[in-house]
Amino acid sequence: MAKETPQRSGAAAVQPAMYGVPSDPSAFHTLAKPIGPICNLDCTYCFYLHKENFFPKGENFRMSEATLEAFTKQYIEAQDVPEINFAWQGGEPTLLGVEFFRKAVELQKRYAPEGKTITNALQTNGVLLDDEWCAFLKENDVLVGLSIDGPKDVHDKYRYYKDKRSSHDDVMRGLRLLQKHGVRVNSLTCVNRATGSRGREVYRFLRDECNFEHMQFIPIVEKIDFETVAPGTENPGGPDPDDDLLKVTPWTVKPEQFGRFMCAVFDEWARADVGKVFVQTFEQTLAGVLGMPASLCVFSKRCGRALAIEHDGGLFSCDHFVYGDYKLGNIHDKTMRQMAASEQQKKFGNDKFDTLPRYCRTCEFLELCYGECPKNRFIQTPDGEDGLNYLCAGYKIYFAHATPVLAMMAREIREGRPAAGIMRAIQAAEQVEASKASGSATATAAPKPNAKPRPNDQCPCGSGKKFKKCHGA
Ligand code: SF4
Ligand code: SF4
Secondary structure, eight states: OOBTTTTTSSSTTOOGGGGOOOSSTTOOEEEEOTTTTOOSBOOTBBSSGGGGGGSOTTOOOSOOHHHHHHHHHHHHHTOOSSEEEEEEOSSOGGGGOHHHHHHHHHHHHHHOOTTOEEEEEEEEOOTTOOHHHHHHHHHTTOEEEEEOOSSHHHHTTTOBBTTOOBOHHHHHHHHHHHHHTTOOEEEEEEEOTTTTTOHHHHHHIIIIISOOSEEEEEEOOOBTTTTTSOTTOOOTTSOOOSSGGGGBOTTSOOHHHHHHHHHHHHHHHHHHTTTTSEEHHHHHHHHHHTTOOOSSGGGSSOOOOEEEEOTTSEEESOGGGOSGGGEEEETTTSOHHHHHTSHHHHHHHHHHHHTOOHHHHTOTTHHHHTTSOGGGOOBOOTTSOSOBOTTHHHHHHHHHHHHHHHHHHHHHHHTTSOGGGHHHHHHHHHHHHHHHHHTOGGGGSSOOTTSOOOTTSBOTTSSSSBGGGTTTO
């Protein structure tokens, strides 16, 4: 991600992963960029601002009414599923003004057949939101993703205006307006090298100061040559040092740092917020532990069903692959249905699994990870095979830390009890640790949160029975 995509500029800060992909194999998701890469912020890590260079000088980056209508009609027609989601991103889509989106909703109503539900999501940096915007978003039940990286000093490190002014106060003002109007809003938080060591603080800020109940944490990973070279493309003249950190931008999170960030957030969440706060990554890992497929492309076995459409109708394999080689065509020349079902796109999606190195195929976390996003696969495995994910070491730290607790939650769910029961076990374990520290004799009685309980431990489900006579039976 460059300066601000799924995270950067606010709008661009949304990854295709944010909204997930439809479970029906005949359906697909499309991230719309109706103002291309144009943004009112200049976030350092934005991976999309430089796309401006891909278009001719003087390009009008506003999606025309004809393109909006063709997109709306084709996108709805292409999918034989009951619910279709329009996701708007950028650049910063609010620069288009409310009227553009009123028109979008009007077209959706015109082209949606009886019985189909249309939903909308908008990723924004929030700084332009006002009462008119919020009333529109509420009236049309638009789900808003707000790009915010944490407390002021954390957020302002990389997310600022073109003149380098702080954006944090304006984002918080936008958030309060959304909340005043009762708009559904999730946070989208980028984890970068400057913030990667502040996981607990960032999480507490989002929960306590912002009152978010749904959070996404997105690792910033950008190869040093991302502006001109597509992920997975050979770049013989490019950086090829042994040190993986020299292959990435200085703001790219370090792998282990990202792993520790997620562990810190996980610990804070698991001890008190299960069932109250929903963290996208944890939901995905829990689904995997339960043996269910991930709903986000990055943790799925295959991808290719989260496309991106530019302001001019150009359709690309993915938001992270808006490069010439990954252009499927233009909706004014071919239909979205044709392009989404093309051999080129099928291969793109299948490659996610088919190109995994042996190191991943034999990994104990394969079914939770599937090598994460192909855009991040640019380092070598320990035995020298290409195509390992840059974040691998971090994901291993996170999976190893979280899965024992998630496995206990999974047992709860399978037994028909709320996963939130795990919090009692964790808090009991904390008391044990505190007792141990003070020399109390009761120190061995409670279960440990990150280890499988021993046979005579109290079962973490909160039943009051011994583990061996409850879920350990
Ligand atoms: S390349 Fe695949 S996994 Fe990565 S964001 Fe795109 S669709 Fe998702
Ligand atoms: S944790 Fe690492 S080795 Fe395992 S599947 Fe993910 S990227 Fe591959």
